[in-house]
Amino acid sequence: MLAYFARRLIQVLPVALGVSLICFMLVHLAPGDPLVAVMPIDATAEQEQEMRAAYGFDRPLPVQFGLWVWNAASGDLGRSIATGRPVAGEVMRAVGNTLMLAASAAMIGFPLGVALGFVAGYFRDTWIDRGVTALAIGGVSTPNYWLGMVLVIIFSVQLGWLPSMGAGPGGSGDWRWDIAHMRHLVLPAVTLAVVPMGVVMRTVRALVADILSMDFVEALRAKGLTGRGVLTHVARNAAPTALSVIGLQMGYLLGGSILIETVFNWPGAGFLLSNAIFQRDLPLLQGTILVLALFFVALNLAVDLLQSAIDPRIKRG
Amino acid sequence: MAAVTDFAVPSEARARGYWAGVWRRLRRDPAALVCAGVLLALALGAIFAPWLGLADPYQGSMIRRLKPIGTPGHLLGADELGRDMLARLIYGGRLTLFLGIAPVVCAFVIGTTLGLVAGYLGGVVNAVIMRTTDVFFAFPSVLLAIAISGALGAGIVNSLVSLTIVFIPPIARVAESVTASVRALDYVDAARASGASGFTIVRVHVLGNVLGPIFVYATSLTSVAMILAAGLSFLGLGVRPPEPEWGLMLNTLRTAIYVNPWVAALPGAMIFLTSLCLNILSDGLRSAMNVRQ
Amino acid sequence: MSVNEAPPTPAPLGLPDVGGPRQPLLDAAGLTCHFPVRGGPFTARRVVRAVDGVSFSVGKGEVLGVVGESGCGKSTTARLMVGLAPLTAGKIVFDGRQLGEDLTLTALRLGAQMVFQDSYASLNPRLTIEDSIAFGPRVRGVSPADARALAHDLLKRIGLDPARFAGRYPHELSGGQRQRANIGRALAMKPRLLILDEAVSALDKSVEAQVLNLLADLKADHDLTYLFISHDLTVVRYIADRVMVMYLGEVVEIGPAETLYRNRAHPYTDALFAAMPSMDPDNRTQTPPLTGDPPNPIDPPAGCRFHTRCAFAESVCGAREPALAAVAGDAAHLAACHMLEPGSGHSKARAA
Numbered sequence A: 001m002l003a004y005f006a007r008r009l010i011q012v013l014p015v016a017l018g019v020s021l022i023c024f025m026l027v028h029l030a031p032g033d034p035l036v037a038v039m040p041i042d043a044t045a046e047q048e049q050e051m052r053a054a055y056g057f058d059r060p061l062p063v064q065f066g067l068w069v070w071n072a073a074s075g076d077l078g079r080s081i082a083t084g085r086p087v088a089g090e091v092m093r094a095v096g097n098t099l100m101l102a103a104s105a106a107m108i109g110f111p112l113g114v115a116l117g118f119v120a121g122y123f124r125d126t127w128i129d130r131g132v133t134a135l136a137i138g139g140v141s142t143p144n145y146w147l148g149m150v151l152v153i154i155f156s157v158q159l160g161w162l163p164s165m166g167a168g169p170g171g172s173g174d175w176r177w178d179i180a181h182m183r184h185l186v187l188p189a190v191t192l193a194v195v196p197m198g199v200v201m202r203t204v205r206a207l208v209a210d211i212l213s214m215d216f217v218e219a220l221r222a223k224g225l226t227g228r229g230v231l232t233h234v235a236r237n238a239a240p241t242a243l244s245v246i247g248l249q250m251g252y253l254l255g256g257s258i259l260i261e262t263v264f265n266w267p268g269a270g271f272l273l274s275n276a277i278f279q280r281d282l283p284l285l286q287g288t289i290l291v292l293a294l295f296f297v298a299l300n301l302a303v304d305l306l307q308s309a310i311d312p313r314i315k316r317g
Numbered sequence B: 001m002a003a004v005t006d007f008a009v010p011s012e013a014r015a016r017g018y019w020a021g022v023w024r025r026l027r028r029d030p031a032a033l034v035c036a037g038v039l040l041a042l043a044l045g046a047i048f049a050p051w052l053g054l055a056d057p058y059q060g061s062m063i064r065r066l067k068p069i070g071t072p073g074h075l076l077g078a079d080e081l082g083r084d085m086l087a088r089l090i091y092g093g094r095l096t097l098f099l100g101i102a103p104v105v106c107a108f109v110i111g112t113t114l115g116l117v118a119g120y121l122g123g124v125v126n127a128v129i130m131r132t133t134d135v136f137f138a139f140p141s142v143l144l145a146i147a148i149s150g151a152l153g154a155g156i157v158n159s160l161v162s163l164t165i166v167f168i169p170p171i172a173r174v175a176e177s178v179t180a181s182v183r184a185l186d187y188v189d190a191a192r193a194s195g196a197s198g199f200t201i202v203r204v205h206v207l208g209n210v211l212g213p214i215f216v217y218a219t220s221l222t223s224v225a226m227i228l229a230a231g232l233s234f235l236g237l238g239v240r241p242p243e244p245e246w247g248l249m250l251n252t253l254r255t256a257i258y259v260n261p262w263v264a265a266l267p268g269a270m271i272f273l274t275s276l277c278l279n280i281l282s283d284g285l286r287s288a289m290n291v292r293q
Numbered sequence C: 001m002s003v004n005e006a007p008p009t010p011a012p013l014g015l016p017d018v019g020g021p022r023q024p025l026l027d028a029a030g031l032t033c034h035f036p037v038r039g040g041p042f043t044a045r046r047v048v049r050a051v052d053g054v055s056f057s058v059g060k061g062e063v064l065g066v067v068g069e070s071g072c073g074k075s076t077t078a079r080l081m082v083g084l085a086p087l088t089a090g091k092i093v094f095d096g097r098q099l100g101e102d103l104t105l106t107a108l109r110l111g112a113q114m115v116f117q118d119s120y121a122s123l124n125p126r127l128t129i130e131d132s133i134a135f136g137p138r139v140r141g142v143s144p145a146d147a148r149a150l151a152h153d154l155l156k157r158i159g160l161d162p163a164r165f166a167g168r169y170p171h172e173l174s175g176g177q178r179q180r181a182n183i184g185r186a187l188a189m190k191p192r193l194l195i196l197d198e199a200v201s202a203l204d205k206s207v208e209a210q211v212l213n214l215l216a217d218l219k220a221d222h223d224l225t226y227l228f229i230s231h232d233l234t235v236v237r238y239i240a241d242r243v244m245v246m247y248l249g250e251v252v253e254i255g256p257a258e259t260l261y262r263n264r265a266h267p268y269t270d271a272l273f274a275a276m277p278s279m280d281p282d283n284r285t286q287t288p289p290l291t292g293d294p295p296n297p298i299d300p301p302a303g304c305r306f307h308t309r310c311a312f313a314e315s316v317c318g319a320r321e322p323a324l325a326a327v328a329g330d331a332a333h334l335a336a337c338h339m340l341e342p343g344s345g346h347s348k349a350r351a352a
Helices: A002-028 A045-055 A061-073 A087-122 A127-141 A144-158 A179-212 A215-222 A227-264 A269-279 A282-310 B018-027 B030-047 B085-121 B123-137 B141-152 B156-183 B186-193 B198-234 B246-252 B254-258 B261-290 C074-081 C105-111 C129-139 C144-157 C175-187 C205-222 C233-239 C257-262 C267-274 C315-319
Strands: C026-036 C047-058 C063-067 C089-094 C112-115 C193-197 C225-229 C242-247 C250-256 C325-327 C330-335
Touching: A002 A061, A002 A282, A002 B123, A002 B141, A061 A282, A087 A127, A087 A179, A087 A227, A087 A269, A087 A282, A127 A179, A127 B261, A144 A179, A144 A227, A144 B246, A144 B254, A144 B261, A179 A227, A215 A227, A227 A269, A227 A282, A227 B141, A227 B198, A269 A282, A269 B141, A282 B141, B018 B030, B018 B261, B030 B085, B030 B261, B085 B123, B085 B156, B085 B198, B085 B246, B085 B261, B123 B156, B141 B156, B141 B198, B156 B198, B186 B198, B186 C112, B186 C175, B198 B246, B198 B261, B246 B254, B246 B261, B254 B261, C026 C074, C047 C074, C047 C250, C063 C074, C063 C233, C074 C112, C074 C193, C074 C225, C089 C105, C105 C112, C112 C175, C129 C144, C129 C175, C144 C175, C175 C193, C175 C205, C205 C225, C205 C233, C225 C233, C233 C257, C242 C257, C242 C267, C250 C257, C250 C267, C257 C330
Parallel strands: C063 C225, C063 C242, C112 C193, C193 C225
Antiparallel strands: C026 C047, C026 C089, C242 C250, C250 C330, C325 C330
16 A cells, blocks of 8 residues: 555655646746836846846746756745745745644535435435436536625625625735634635536435445345444445545635635735736746645545545546 | 247337437426526527627726716716726626636546546556546645645636646546446446447447436536636636636625615625526536436 | 249458368467566566467367366467467467468458357457458458448348348347347358357357357358357267367367267366266266366466376376377377376376
């Protein structure tokens, strides 16, 4: 088992490298001069050259890439052009906020999705099933940025119950797990949870309905197993695939949070990314994309390993 | 020599083809039909917009800013620059629908080709293509779309390129998997044994049998593509103003939620409706295709 | 029963007889097929020794039956004949011409065709059976109209009325009809050698009998030679002139069918045949003659590959591989066993 883990870990390295390469290429192949944002208009050619050298933009691209990866491996992602602060610190703080949002959404969406999907699959073709399926399809089809706006309209503008923006009275730097702060988390988390919840609902429903129609369940019932016992068997058989889908949806949570953060001005990595794009802040942009992507890779690996630990039939690679 | 009479001749002895059966089953699915109707209406509206007698979607007037729904002359209200919402929504459908479907079509063509080649040839070619796909797959799609759009800049063509790149890896993966499984079947071996070239075998035996599942998968991606395309415009990375497009309209109307929330929410409702119909139709298609004759 | 004269063979099809009736149609020597096993970057390279040094010949107009357990390499051997498996080593000589020397793979495929076991997976579900049958000739350059005529003629010969069956799809046929279509498809290339890989194994017994009779008729009408692979010994006895027994990638015994059925030499053949349940109620089969599963073809046992399951195994069996030798002086009946080789060191063998 440990050997398998080690092998998978090694297999991930080329992917991580490829991801870094793409991050780098995306940002550097973009048209436009990276220094335009910060350079004063009347800068002399000498000053320009100095700035360029300071940020390393005067070296050939492969060298820049090599240096960047080398530094990144030891935690140094350069300095933001706009603010001058170290990128790594900014990104990590922002990613922390994003993870908070994603985790809350996960805690809302996955249990609800699994529970409702299970119920729908068990009572398939009844009105319960139809209701849940309709809800699920609705959830899957919702653009989350629009849902965010609608919830803000209902709960902030019309009812005034919940705040519409930001991460609390102290801004992002001052988070506490109290009501004043958590009020800011409710709407974004619920919005983000809707789509993954819908996907999980549909998948679990299909799984449960499928398993219940299999021969071995008939055999179990014929042996006299009722209710709870059957449910346990179904749960154990559905677990690996359900976990795999949940794992995939975590990726959605990471990506979808970018849009949600824009709607709610939540100070997470997505928000940071938007700003970096519009300010053409190359080091910050590179660093943010890289960290987000690598997080996703690590997450997928963790889900893979968890899955193979639970279901020994699955041993990829 | 005695003629054979085994007994398995189906009652519809002339039952031709697989797609006839699919069409028959689809016709009996009310939800799918309703959605197909709605989508058709939206598409027709988008195509024939200039001839529908609508107001000018670019013509604004500061007096009529943010008029509510039901104002005489503006059935669905007016936006933040006084432009008629009904006109902008119908015209907006053109770009949103286009940006939802076109990338998927392009990705279908490119991704299927890549997957076919990788799945049929196997070996090193397969490894190179699929490992490259894996690296792109390592990004969450939203992040990749935003990153590429961020790099290329806003604009319709750039959005198209960005979204196509995002959708090539999943389609290529499905294509490779289906092709590899068809390749392992005996009739492909029999074709190889008759000395046909790889190209002929793919054209005659493989292509017809893999396009179906890949196509169904691609249709299930259209709703995601549309939401993502509108999302890019929502972030300012897609369509540029003053073009009407549902995502962009959501962006510019954001601040209006305090004044006239329901007008502000309309463009998103259109995206939701379209996406819902696409998903239901795609589901119906998949279950119509699933039943073995 | 006579059959209408076949339409003239279109020029690109078929391989004319070269060596005359005494020359073997197929002569295989030392056939070896090793598949690499997919391992990770840290495991040593291993191979599956699917076929290891198989030699046999097939005379013109005869039926050679090939029997053995699952995994013994019979299907792989068949696939080597039509170029669907890679030939690691060995020679294939078809009617006097050697593959790779004066015989191209393309030409070999004109001479030898294969019928597969799974009748459903053997036909493209999107083509009508006349299109499936006509595909091979079309690839060779026969015109569409001629190919169609050829397909219709073949459908008639295999007992499927073209008027009713030509436009049908595989899912509109029964298993027996599909297998007939497969035979038709193989015959469309006008081969001299037809390889039937478990071609009747998946059919109901009554249908199987019909197809076997069809095969016998076709053989006579088209001057065919058959390589008939099966795990069903009664069927092989019915249809085969000679039988070859394989175990774990090697030939253990080969000889005329009746001789083999009455006078088995190799212990494995003996066990295999004895495994057929007795038809005599007074003489029921009590103990299973062969126990356990065959060993792994990646790591076959040293010496005689059967010695781990053989009731007569001795130390020499694990040390040296036995060679195919004539049984009781009959050159047509060969077996690879130390017990039959004089002076081998086995207690049952005669002195040299």
